Amino acid sequence: MSNPPADAEARRAIPPVICYPEDTLSKPDVAGYRSAFETYRKTDEVTVAPRDAACFRLPAGGAFRITSVEAPQVGDLNIWNADDLSERFFSGKTRALHGTHVSTGDRLWSSLPFLRPLATIIEDTLDWYGLDAFGGGVHDVIGTRCDPYTGRLLSGDDYHHCCHSNLSRALADELSIPVTEAELHVHDVLNVFMCTGFTRDTGQYFMKASPVRPGDYITFFAEAPLLGALSACPGGDCSASHSSDEARCAPLLVEVFEGTPPAGWTPAEPSPYPRTHGV
Numbered sequence: 001m002s003n004p005p006a007d008a009e010a011r012r013a014i015p016p017v018i019c020y021p022e023d024t025l026s027k028p029d030v031a032g033y034r035s036a037f038e039t040y041r042k043t044d045e046v047t048v049a050p051r052d053a054a055c056f057r058l059p060a061g062g063a064f065r066i067t068s069v070e071a072p073q074v075g076d077l078n079i080w081n082a083d084d085l086s087e088r089f090f091s092g093k094t095r096a097l098h099g100t101h102v103s104t105g106d107r108l109w110s111s112l113p114f115l116r117p118l119a120t121i122i123e124d125t126l127d128w129y130g131l132d133a134f135g136g137g138v139h140d141v142i143g144t145r146c147d148p149y150t151g152r153l154l155s156g157d158d159y160h161h162c163c164h165s166n167l168s169r170a171l172a173d174e175l176s177i178p179v180t181e182a183e184l185h186v187h188d189v190l191n192v193f194m195c196t197g198f199t200r201d202t203g204q205y206f207m208k209a210s211p212v213r214p215g216d217y218i219t220f221f222a223e224a225p226l227l228g229a230l231s232a233c234p235g236g237d238c239s240a241s242h243s244s245d246e247a248r249c250a251p252l253l254v255e256v257f258e259g260t261p262p263a264g265w266t267p268a269e270p271s272p273y274p275r276t277h278g279v
Helices: 008-012 030-037 091-098 148-155 163-175 179-185
Strands: 041-048 053-058 063-068 075-081 084-088 107-109 117-124 137-140 190-198 205-208 217-222 226-232 252-258
Touching (some): 030 217, 041 053, 041 226, 053 063, 075 163, 091 107, 163 179, 163 226, 226 252
Antiparallel strands (some): 041 252, 063 252, 075 084, 117 217, 137 190, 190 205
16 A cells, blocks of 8 residues: 555564563473373263363363364364353463464463463374464464354354354353353363464465364363363364354364372462552
């Protein structure tokens, strides 16, 4: 829309600065987590039906695993502090700290003013994927859950099995509250198994066929008592469409495990920063 200045290329060539360097973050002992997890026992499991969602709970020090079964399938994950739903997964800060896509050793951070890890990824059978030639990666924290409001905005159609709707209904059933109340707790998600990125020419969010296959899984260690909700996305493997009944969809399996956490482990504490905002 406007003519570039004479020094346009020089401005573009200025190197970037990482906003939130991870150097000062304590590194999770993934080997210790995994060693402890080998002794855990399965205490619960939930099968999330295609184009639907389900909730699950686990204590601090427990673990949960999401597994693709039957066919390639992506899922939208919400997690809350089970004792206080005002503390929930903060996808934006997780993205700022760990990058656009998360994998083994990364943590899912909670909302302000708590800002603590709610869960740590200790296993990921897709951690080999990295970033492909299109800039696509797996398990993104850049996209939002598909929702009927955006569907109405873009197409004028109404679709009632978007992940936002699925998560709202599942949480309402879990808490025995109206869906309109539960909806206010639903938040931006971890797009489990979804392969996404931004186009290099227009910077638009894209999806492509997920590399997930039946048997692939991702395992999380609970750093706090968790209430989780997972939606089996109506887009299936998200190779062509979402928010419709056209894609082939499959269930997802959530397994909950409990046992003795690693030696010396304690639940993550909320941020010690004073809530007076420094005044």
